[in-house]
Amino acid sequence: MSIEVRHITHIYNKGLPQESAALRDVSFDVADGEFLGIIGHTGSGKSTLLQHLDGLLKPDEGQIVINGVDITAPKVSLLAVRKQIGLVFQYPEYQLFDETVAADVAFGPRNLGLDQEEIEARVRESLRLVNLDYEAIKDKSPFDFSGGQKRRIAMAGVLAMQPRVLILDEPTAGLDPRAHRDVLEMIRQYHAARPDSIIILVSHNMNDIAEYADRVLVLDKGQVIFHDTPKEVFAKSAELRAIGLDIPDLADLAEKLTARGFTVPGDLFTIPEMARAIAAALRGGEGA
Amino acid sequence: MIRDITLGQYYPGESILHRLDPRLKILATLAYIILLFIVNEWIGFAACFVFLAAAIALSRIPLPFILRGLKVIFIIILFTFVLNLFMYDGTVLVRIWKLTITDQGLKRALFMAGRLILLIISSSLLTFTTTPIQLTNGLERLMKPLSKIGVPSHEIAMMMSIALRFIPTLLDETDKIMKAQQARGADFESGNILHRAKQMIPILVPLFISAFRIAQDMALAMEARCYRGGEGRTSMTEMRFRKRDYITAAVLLLFAAGIITLRVLI
Amino acid sequence: MEEIIRLENVTFTYPATELKEAFNALEDVTLSIEKGSFVAVIGQNGSGKSTLAKCINALLLPAEGTVRVNGYDTKDEAHLWDVRQSAGMVFQNPDNQIVSSVVEDDVAFGPENLGVPPAEIRTRVDEALEAVGMSAFKKNAPHLLSGGQKQRIAIAGAIAMRPQCIVFDEPTAMLDPKGRKEVMKIIHQLHQEGITCILITHFMEEAAQADRIIILDNGHIYMDGTPREIFTDRESLKALGLNVPMAVELSYQLQDLGIALPAGIVEEEELIEALCRSK
Numbered sequence: 001m002s003i004e005v006r007h008i009t010h011i012y013n014k015g016l017p018q019e020s021a022a023l024r025d026v027s028f029d030v031a032d033g034e035f036l037g038i039i040g041h042t043g044s045g046k047s048t049l050l051q052h053l054d055g056l057l058k059p060d061e062g063q064i065v066i067n068g069v070d071i072t073a074p075k076v077s078l079l080a081v082r083k084q085i086g087l088v089f090q091y092p093e094y095q096l097f098d099e100t101v102a103a104d105v106a107f108g109p110r111n112l113g114l115d116q117e118e119i120e121a122r123v124r125e126s127l128r129l130v131n132l133d134y135e136a137i138k139d140k141s142p143f144d145f146s147g148g149q150k151r152r153i154a155m156a157g158v159l160a161m162q163p164r165v166l167i168l169d170e171p172t173a174g175l176d177p178r179a180h181r182d183v184l185e186m187i188r189q190y191h192a193a194r195p196d197s198i199i200i201l202v203s204h205n206m207n208d209i210a211e212y213a214d215r216v217l218v219l220d221k222g223q224v225i226f227h228d229t230p231k232e233v234f235a236k237s238a239e240l241r242a243i244g245l246d247i248p249d250l251a252d253l254a255e256k257l258t259a260r261g262f263t264v265p266g267d268l269f270t271i272p273e274m275a276r277a278i279a280a281a282l283r284g285g286e287g288a
Numbered sequence: 289m290i291r292d293i294t295l296g297q298y299y300p301g302e303s304i305l306h307r308l309d310p311r312l313k314i315l316a317t318l319a320y321i322i323l324l325f326i327v328n329e330w331i332g333f334a335a336c337f338v339f340l341a342a343a344i345a346l347s348r349i350p351l352p353f354i355l356r357g358l359k360v361i362f363i364i365i366l367f368t369f370v371l372n373l374f375m376y377d378g379t380v381l382v383r384i385w386k387l388t389i390t391d392q393g394l395k396r397a398l399f400m401a402g403r404l405i406l407l408i409i410s411s412s413l414l415t416f417t418t419t420p421i422q423l424t425n426g427l428e429r430l431m432k433p434l435s436k437i438g439v440p441s442h443e444i445a446m447m448m449s450i451a452l453r454f455i456p457t458l459l460d461e462t463d464k465i466m467k468a469q470q471a472r473g474a475d476f477e478s479g480n481i482l483h484r485a486k487q488m489i490p491i492l493v494p495l496f497i498s499a500f501r502i503a504q505d506m507a508l509a510m511e512a513r514c515y516r517g518g519e520g521r522t523s524m525t526e527m528r529f530r531k532r533d534y535i536t537a538a539v540l541l542l543f544a545a546g547i548i549t550l551r552v553l554i
Numbered sequence: 555m556e557e558i559i560r561l562e563n564v565t566f567t568y569p570a571t572e573l574k575e576a577f578n579a580l581e582d583v584t585l586s587i588e589k590g591s592f593v594a595v596i597g598q599n600g601s602g603k604s605t606l607a608k609c610i611n612a613l614l615l616p617a618e619g620t621v622r623v624n625g626y627d628t629k630d631e632a633h634l635w636d637v638r639q640s641a642g643m644v645f646q647n648p649d650n651q652i653v654s655s656v657v658e659d660d661v662a663f664g665p666e667n668l669g670v671p672p673a674e675i676r677t678r679v680d681e682a683l684e685a686v687g688m689s690a691f692k693k694n695a696p697h698l699l700s701g702g703q704k705q706r707i708a709i710a711g712a713i714a715m716r717p718q719c720i721v722f723d724e725p726t727a728m729l730d731p732k733g734r735k736e737v738m739k740i741i742h743q744l745h746q747e748g749i750t751c752i753l754i755t756h757f758m759e760e761a762a763q764a765d766r767i768i769i770l771d772n773g774h775i776y777m778d779g780t781p782r783e784i785f786t787d788r789e790s791l792k793a794l795g796l797n798v799p800m801a802v803e804l805s806y807q808l809q810d811l812g813i814a815l816p817a818g819i820v821e822e823e824e825l826i827e828a829l830c831r832s833k
Contacts, residue, residue: 111473
């Protein structure tokens, strides 16, 4: 499974006075098993890019090849695309509609034309993946749950399609700290259990991106500015700030400590690592 | 395509038309439309045309923008034209198979199509030069006398105003829901009518629920801002007839008088 | 110390539904808020913070106990509008609190409801928009604005009613980082100008900016103190499922590794200073 995005350009309002390029000559690859983080200020083209990856939008120029298939070709089967690619939008709980949780989660598999047994197995499995009790909730109305639970039910609806590529657009938006951590942990577990699956996470939270992503794609005004490991990308703090983005808290701390004469690596994104590095720096007697 | 629906959109500006009292504009548009259907011969029609052209010029709204609204109902105009063309008896002009085009038919077709065009343009002109708030305020003031006989004019105006405010929001919401369901394999394009109707459920249910959620939130927000109905409410924008409104009203009355006279005489 | 809001033994009960039994969202809560202060209320979802917010401006009335705003009892129907005028509110969803399709008309909504004379409404609207930095957008359509801008309009709408206190119910939960900064900046500004600000949030960085933090847990006040007092109690924060600020967590872990640091470090700057001195 791999994704190749080749020179895609997408223009809104073509020919009208408000014509604007949402994406301009965007190219990048995503390898098997990779966890890609996408960052960019609001309006940088992130949402548009995600919709292209799922075939919801077609580019004006360029191609997107997923697992050898050009999904931007005129006659491609979108259902085949959506078998491979799962897209969880922001506030996915707003898409819940069916009478029972089981029926709603089964919507995707039903559209894929699977048989009843397979559908039920998938519904069971995907609810388990989001840490919800299938037996307890399958016949309840999806609207009878808290915001965080509804979100998990909606996510299960996408996971039930068993996509090889899982794209999540700000999955933690509006959640409280505990639910935020739970959702990210869930994504990490999903990825760990499927070594050749690809996860694409769009987020405004630099700490999350730094902690989970293998590589980071930075978008600004529809163009790719950086595409590298978190270490490399977040080292470019000045450039990131110039385009309205922050760097992870720990990277910021490392920068400030380095300015004061401590030598602390800028690519540590968890607190225990940072604590050890600072302790080492102090004990090693480094610094002016 | 949804964005092409210019009917109901406001086009910001400071022209005379923008600054006229909304009540006058609403009544004038109504009156104009009625006059359109009273008019029955070329002179009167030409006068209506000139009157509207003058209004468009005064509004300083670009002509392409105004005409864009006609695109959507072009089919209806064409249909009306063709229907009328073949319907009437009179001196035959052209014969196509079993259908005849008479001079009466031609006149009626041109008039009906013309009326439709002028009607759409004049209503559009109203909404282009009047903000939704001004429209609902204007309607509320006009309907106020009715509240004495129990018509809840303020509540109706408030409902219309909020509905107008949420049209773009709900359109966006619909778009998002459609995309989310498509991402789960829903297909809104193929299948017969029955199938496509069923496919609407994954869109309509979330949309209704969103609408209710919005309504609940709005109710709290309005109460928090001390909303308690129309009693004792003031308005930031006062509506006062000014010189330009009186002059416009006078011109309108003269115009109406002229049209009616023509109808009676000719 | 003049008191502006007082809750006394307030209990709020949500009635039983098909799915849930009746439960007390707030239980025997007593607290006093000083005029001109900036108080943050934090807690998990379900801790009662939103219920508390709505009890302050009488959107909800307590089953037991009293809530007083500026001396008025929220249960007193005769003074309901005085309560709501004194304690304005900004809600979480930027879209669902905007009534009108033109920015300045929306800001005018509150004063119009209060029966303020038209000329004065105009003045208040202009001042309120100026205060939130949105004067240039007076005639714009709200739905085309960003989340942060919409919230600023909502704040302007509250300011235009000239309240003494504004309750912000998770105002930044649905915003991007830029929008969050915009809103927090205005809250600080308002606080400087003497308006009592009550911020309901689950973002630690925001709560850290207040003078006083109240932590709610299951309808009770779990802790009430300065940011320093609250954030250094790492165990309690963890037990409640709340985030511990980075500097606090790092200090603890460094101490566990044997590095001596002064107690009570809350902010990044303090940590940096302390580390520099340890060199």
